[in-house]
Amino acid sequence: ERRVVIVGAGMAGVQTAVALREQGFTGPVRLIGAEPHQPYDRPPLSKAVLLGTAEGSAFDVDFEALGIELRLGVEVTALRPGAHEVDTEAGPVPYDVLVVATGARPVALPGSEGVRGVHLLRTLDDAERLRPVLADKHDVVVVGAGWIGAEFTTAAREAGCAVTVVEAADRPLAGTLPAEVAAPMAEWYEESGATLLTDARVGHLEPGEVALEDGRLLPAEAVVVGIGARPATGWLAGSGVALGPEGAIVADEHLRTSAPDVYAVGDCASFPSARYGERLMVHHWDNALQGPRTVAAAVIGEVPRPYDPVPYFWSEQFGRFVQYAGHHAAADTMVWRGDPAGAAWSVVWLRRGAPVALLAVGRPRDLAQGRKLIEAGTPLDPERVADPALPLKSA
Numbered sequence: 472e473r474r475v476v477i478v479g480a481g482m483a484g485v486q487t488a489v490a491l492r493e494q495g496f497t498g499p500v501r502l503i504g505a506e507p508h509q510p511y512d513r514p515p516l517s518k519a520v521l522l523g524t525a526e527g528s529a530f531d532v533d534f535e536a537l538g539i540e541l542r543l544g545v546e547v548t549a550l551r552p553g554a555h556e557v558d559t560e561a562g563p564v565p566y567d568v569l570v571v572a573t574g575a576r577p578v579a580l581p582g583s584e585g586v587r588g589v590h591l592l593r594t595l596d597d598a599e600r601l602r603p604v605l606a607d608k609h610d611v612v613v614v615g616a617g618w619i620g621a622e623f624t625t626a627a628r629e630a631g632c633a634v635t636v637v638e639a640a641d642r643p644l645a646g647t648l649p650a651e652v653a654a655p656m657a658e659w660y661e662e663s664g665a666t667l668l669t670d671a672r673v674g675h676l677e678p679g680e681v682a683l684e685d686g687r688l689l690p691a692e693a694v695v696v697g698i699g700a701r702p703a704t705g706w707l708a709g710s711g712v713a714l715g716p717e718g719a720i721v722a723d724e725h726l727r728t729s730a731p732d733v734y735a736v737g738d739c740a741s742f743p744s745a746r747y748g749e750r751l752m753v754h755h756w757d758n759a760l761q762g763p764r765t766v767a768a769a770v771i772g773e774v775p776r777p778y779d780p781v782p783y784f785w786s787e788q789f790g791r792f793v794q795y796a797g798h799h800a801a802a803d804t805m806v807w808r809g810d811p812a813g814a815a816w817s818v819v820w821l822r823r824g825a826p827v828a829l830l831a832v833g834r835p836r837d838l839a840q841g842r843k844l845i846e847a848g849t850p851l852d853p854e855r856v857a858d859p860a861l862p863l864k865s866a
């Protein structure tokens with residue numbers, strides 16, 4: 472029987488192992504992960520785990536009962552596709568099928584290496600190092616008003632920390648959302664009691680202080696950096712596996728890589744989307760749940776349907792539930808549903824009359840209905856979409 476080796480024991484790696492068993496694969500499955508901890512879920516790290524209201528977020532999976540061999544605390548250092556082997560510090564591991572699920576690594580702030588009190592937020596260890604910062608109500612500077620920055624700020628304000636957020640762009644989430652949509656979100660920071668400094672850049676870091684490029688000095692007992700993440704694929708250099716922009720593994724519509732018998736799934740890979748007419752790299756939880764089902768089906772020898780999901784993610788920030796489904800471009804038509812100054816509103820993006828993306832703030836029903844409408848490509852009447860009293864599905 473073919474031996475499956477999965478590199479990376481995060482959401483995508485674990486779900487691949489589970490999906491293989493669910494789909495009837497009976498051969499050996501070995502899951503190798505660099506982190507020493509029992510495999511765990513990341514979204515709670517910037518929420519309950521940080522606040523100490525949950526101890527951890529280990530996946531509820533009985534690996535032993537499923538016959539999944541876990542090798543934790545082991546880093547894979549290289550891939551040799553010709554030999555069908557990966558290298559680890561403990562020696563080579565042979566495979567018949569390899570699944571790469573090494574996720575992403577946060578981008579460090581230049582000049583921050585080794586400076587005391589500077590944190591990233593990606594791993595359970597990171598969250599555990601940050602817990603006392605919150606518990607002791609330290610003064611915190613957050614660098615980056617993206618998803619991680621917003622969620623960390625929410626937790627830190629809830630804990631009673633003084634928080635200043637430094638953002639290089641003119642608004643939060645500048646890489647993801649247009650200015651009109653992000654504008655009300657900027658107010659959420661102030662409303663929470665945090666200070667948001669836009670068009671502001673960190674010059675250098677000192678212990679206890681952040682100096683901005685314009686000379687302003689911000690006291691900081693801790694600095695939390697959330698300026699993005701890049702696929703953790705450095706170990707594939709020279710292997711022959713094709714890497715694209717930002718180092719993402721270039722996968723095909725069945726999540727196969729350019730090397731024979733090697734698949735890639737989750738945050739580490741990009742895939743071609745016929746639905747959106749471009750290659751997508753998705754750094755969200757749902758992609759690490761759905762992608763593995765395609766990989767498992769391909770491994771057991773079915774011809775899976777092309778992997779072409781409507782991407783979905785959520786964020787919990789400033790007491791609000793923010794959800795986004797789909798993928799929009801600047802040229803798409805934006806339709807508002809409700810008042811962005813209010814507690815609940817949505818935005819729908821239409822292309823040739825059909826919805827391609829939706830952002831919902833406190834309107835989970837819009838999200839649920841919108842996701843299906845996007846999937847089906849159902850044309851909508853913009854005037855009815857704009858009426859928040861009408862269910863989206865009857866627009």
Ligand code: FAD
Pocket residue numbers: 478479480481482483484503504505506512513514515516517545546547548572573574575592593594619703706736737738739753754755756757759783784785786787
């Ligand atoms: P990862 O979770 O990064 O797992 C990859 C694993 O591979 C890691 O454990 C890593 O140590 C290991 N690894 C890497 N290189 C090697 C190697 N060479 N050898 C062995 N092992 C290796 N998404 C949402 O949709 N909603 C949210 O609210 C949300 N909140 C988040 C909060 C935080 C704090 C973070 C960090 C992410 C959040 N996300 C959220 C994103 C979501 O968690 C990720 O998209 C998801 O974890 C991706 O899963 P993955 O398995 O591809 O990668």
